[in-house]
Amino acid sequence: MIKNSTTDIEDLIALMAKLPGLGPRSARRAVLHLIRKRALLLTPLAETMSEVAATARECLNCGNVGTSDLCTICEDLTRANGELCVVEEVSDLWAIERAGVFKGRYHVLGGTLSALDAIGPEDLRIPRLVDRVQSEAIREVILALNATIDGQTTAHYIADQLHGQARLTSLAQGVPIGGELDYLDEGTITAALRARKDI
């Protein structure tokens, strides 16, 4: 009975339930919250979404998300310092930007190599990466891929492709800032011990 009457509301619940992290129950809760906060939240959200749907696009150069063909990082001449940070996903780029310490440019692969899922180099932006290293006079490529099997396999593949063309580095592995040894896995502790530093 509710279905016939409030089709839009039911549709909205069904769409919200497709978001990562929301299921049917939390989608219903979110929709009731949205209806209650119509002016403050629902209307601005609808407008911003349709704005983003109209303007968001992938940077043709690096794969970052932006609102023009080239993202602002690629357009920013002060960031052309010869350093290129290779990440798996846009979310990784955002995470590094939040740290605010890297001043070069990025290259977003869009995933990792995976034999199981039949994802090869041409499915990622690896050929484009090889082009960029040559055309943008890159001195150092930082392979900031996830410390997973697939991430490390991809890093090794890229390192092979770029061998001799630039300095290749990876992120340091060790104890996270604020981390407690008791809660760390053996692999991390082993890596931290092996890469121990003089004080």
Place this chain on the structure above:
Amino acid sequence: MIKNSTTDIEDLIALMAKLPGLGPRSARRAVLHLIRKRALLLTPLAETMSEVAATARECLNCGNVGTSDLCTICEDLTRANGELCVVEEVSDLWAIERAGVFKGRYHVLGGTLSALDAIGPEDLRIPRLVDRVQSEAIREVILALNATIDGQTTAHYIADQLHGQARLTSLAQGVPIGGELDYLDEGTITAALRARKDI
């Protein structure tokens, strides 16, 4: 730097992070997912949200959410069977409708009485409930409030107000279907024992 470039995207993340159940991290994940599924998810979501923002309203009679002044349950003549189910929130009404067993009408209070938060009967829809019991020839009022202190206090207050005007009932308390005794609290087991039934 990202902030200047992708203001709409940053705005969208900030708005999404205000939804119940989403924080900044899951909002970023959701927004990237939305941008990736633009045609399938982002555009329909933007359109449905602006539709709901334009049409959703509270039923003037019962407080349910719908798209006209009277919700379809209040407009449905076959549901005027003299039974009125009182719930705290619209989400409770939806939960009972999903069970599909109740064929009467609802009354959504919009919360519970609370001395701490200074919520009195006139802040809820209790005066309107008293009116409805008289004007709609209600025979039975089912107080389907949550089994919390505030819910039960509110139920007692309403029972006082409606005393003698209709049959007053509450939901049965006991072991949930599929529930395992080992995981139930003592209060539920006590209630289930006290209300035990002959087989």
